Amino acid sequence: MKNNYADHSAEVNNGERFKFGENWARFLSALDESRITIAEQSLKTMLGRESLEGLRFIDVGSGSGLFSLAARRLGGEVLSFDFDPLSVQCAKVLRSRFFPGDPLWSIHEGSVLDPDFIDGLGQFDIVYSWGVLHHTGNMWKALDLVTRLVQPGGDLFIAIYNDQGAISRRWARVKKLYCSGPFGRWLVKGICIPYFVLPPLLRDLIKLRDPTRIYREYKRERGMSRVHDWCDWLGGYPFEVAKPEEIFKFYKAKGFELQELITCGGGLGCNQYVFHRSPQSS
Known part of the structure; x- marks a missing residue:
């Protein structure tokens, strides 16, 4: 897999990127069983599933690794990746702690803005990217490229900052x-x-x-x-935002149907979306 460390370091050094990985590494000291259980429940609620057994799950911008861990504990085959090297290490720490040597949880460093990297990952039943794509520096490209990861009949679960003008x-x-x-x-x-x-x-x-x-x-x-x-x-920089109707129209044009929506009521925060890709789409 492509190593993005030089690109990441340059952006941080130029004041163009927040050190997300450092923040999530600190969060791991507060991670306990109750937090993991709550994360599992939030996935089950939004996806409408009690189990991910037999499903392939990709965590796009895995951050702390908490939701990769939650998906693996729910039975999914998990692939985690992040642009930030320290976030990659966070996921590896959780895998070594809870699923040492597990062949069903792979972790990579890479960018959702890299088409070759994305195309090399394959397709998944569930593509998850919570609060990530608006931090890439090119949100609409990221929103587009992430669709390549969703297999026909699969689900896309994203959260994007609300546009408050x-x-x-x-x-x-x-x-x-x-x-x-x-x-x-x-x-x-x-x-x-x-x-x-x-x-x-x-x-x-x-x-x-x-x-x-x-x-x-x-x-x-x-x-x-x-x-x-x-x-x-x-x-959290880079930082972009979108209105719910913009996200809805964008994915409708690509053959995705909105299954679940939770907004932040027009205020500060993320709107959450679950889209389903038609089994007939290519």
């Missing part, structure tokens, strides 16, 4: 500043972390509720960590 453009500038160097990173953290933390904390204190509630409830959504997702949000 001017607000999204301002966030793009914030993320770019974060990745520009130490000064930009600490400036963004100093301004934005209180923005995220203080309002819910004050509401809970006023209502005499447990202020740790926002962290525990967040965990129940996908097994993720609010703190690590905050870091991912603040530094």
